[in-house]
Amino acid sequence: MLAKRAAQGDQRAFKVLVDRYGAAVTQAARSFGIPDTDIDDVTQETFVAVWKALGDYDESRLFRAWLFGIAMNKMRDLYRFRKVRNFLFGALDLLSPDTPEQTDPAPGPERATAARRELAKVTQTLSLLPRDQREAIVLTGIVGLTQPEAAAALGITLKALEGRLTRARSKLTLLISRGSSA
DSSP: OHHHHHHTTOHHHHHHHHHHHHHHHHHHHHHTTOOHHHHHHHHHHHHHHHHHHGGGOOTTSOHHHHHHHHHHHHHHHHHHHHHHHHHHHOOOOTTSTTSOOOOOSSOOOHHHHHHHHHHHHHHHHHHTSOHHHHHHHIIIIIIOOOHHHHHHHHTOOHHHHHHHHHHHHHHHHHHHHHHHHO
16 A cells, blocks of 8 residues: 555655645635645645555545645635634735635636636635535545545545535535526
């Protein structure tokens, strides 16, 4: 098992783990509305924490679920940091929908622009869900974790995850129907 080899200090095994799961962690961060400027940092901090915690990894658990548990904590840490910074220093909250959008001075192809707009709509719609529902839907629907893996990553029962998914899907259906009728 790669995780066991990495825990024993095998850097090649760890690189395989980073290569295998890095894009999924990045996609999860993007789907949670982490600003593009922070996505690489969150991904890197996740894998640094994984490297440090590999000695504590329980092989009876699915590695992917364990990894996403750490990733979720790093994403939550970023949100908490931003809230504290904003409270203490009145800093501009880049995650706020009221923050003016920073535009890229270099024009991109039309398709890339359309894709970014669509991703922004999805991210904005997901941001309207309560955090617990958003986490459940992103891990299962976007990252591709199975329901048992997502439940393990979130530290909840499978039944609790199913309830969150049902509520999230209902709310998304409502939000989407309101958006299309507006």
